[in-house]
Amino acid sequence: MTSIVSKKYTKALIDSIGLKKAKSALEIFKTLNDCFMSEKFNYIINSPTIKKNKKESFILSMIETKDEKIINFIKLLNQKNRLNEIPFIYDELKKSINSSNNEYELVIQSSFDIDSKEQEHIKKELSEKLGVSLYVTTKYMEIEGIKLFVDGISVETSFLKYRFSSNLKKHILKAF
Numbered sequence: 001m002t003s004i005v006s007k008k009y010t011k012a013l014i015d016s017i018g019l020k021k022a023k024s025a026l027e028i029f030k031t032l033n034d035c036f037m038s039e040k041f042n043y044i045i046n047s048p049t050i051k052k053n054k055k056e057s058f059i060l061s062m063i064e065t066k067d068e069k070i071i072n073f074i075k076l077l078n079q080k081n082r083l084n085e086i087p088f089i090y091d092e093l094k095k096s097i098n099s100s101n102n103e104y105e106l107v108i109q110s111s112f113d114i115d116s117k118e119q120e121h122i123k124k125e126l127s128e129k130l131g132v133s134l135y136v137t138t139k140y141m142e143i144e145g146i147k148l149f150v151d152g153i154s155v156e157t158s159f160l161k162y163r164f165s166s167n168l169k170k171h172i173l174k175a176f
Contacts, residue, residue, distance in 0.1 A: 003085070003088055005082065005085055005088075006085045006088030006089045006091075006092050007092055009073075009077070009082065009085060009089055010089050010092035010093050010096060013025065013070075013073055013089070013093070014093070014096055016069050016073070017067070017069050017070065019096075019097070019100055021067070021069075022093060022096065022097055023097060024065075024067075025067075025070055025093065026090070026093050026094060026097060028063045028065055028070060029086060029089060029090040029093055030090060031062065031063055032059065032062065032063065032086045032087075032090070033086060033087045033090040035062060036086065036087050044058060045059075045083050045084065046084070052078055052079070055078055055083065056074070056075055056078045059074055059078065059083065060074060077089075095151065095152055098152070099152050101133070102132050102133055103132065103133040103134070103135065104132050104133070104134055104135075104150050104151060104152040104153055105134070105135055105136075105137055105150070105151040105152065106122070106123055106126060106134040106135065106136050106137070106148065106149070106150050106151075107137050107138075107139060107147075107148070107149045107150075107151060108122065108136060108137070108138045108139070108146070108147075108148055109138075109139045109140070109141040109146070109147040109148075109149070110138070110140070110141065110145070110146040110147070111140070111141055111142065111143060111144045111145060111146075112146075114138065114146075119136050119138065120136075122136075122148065123135075123136050126148070126150065126155075130150065130153065130155065132150075132153070134150065143160055143161075143162065144160065144161040144162070145158060145159050145160035145161050145162075145163075145164075146158065146159055147159075147160070
């Protein structure tokens with residue numbers, strides 16, 4: 001989940017470098033985002049005993065860019081103790097680039113497996129109704145049912161077994 005801070009930093013980055021350069025910045029932040037999966041990397045970034053200039057050098061050594069604005073942006077994140085925002089900035093940057101291309105993420109959460117044909121059908125129907133291009137991400141949820149969410153335009157719908165049962169009982173009781 002993104003934070004308000006990461007949204008502000010991402011907006012400032014895009015305003016600074018422009019949307020075309022944001023695509024190359026996305027690759028840099030993807031590299032850094034992947035590094036956050038490592039326990040050792042997180043230890044270095046979060047360690048209070050390691051000096052800021054060492055952290056900065058460490059982060060900058062992991063990316064291959066000569067773009068001064070991106071380098072200065074990472075230095076600013078380090079200076080303001082916001083290096084932990086990098087994964088969130090990556091997510092926001094990805095969303096911004098996709099939304100500029102009228103492309104959004106469709107998240108399908110379900111308690112059961114949905115085959116690729118059904119996913120494609122759901123994607124096609126929602127794309128036509130919303131007038132946007134969608135790409136699908138599936139996630140497992142423990143609650144029985146299915147939930148669809150289009151990230152970026154806040155469209156959400158769900159059918160959950162417990163809610164259906166509860167509503168059915170209320171409806172039957174109202175009939176008496």
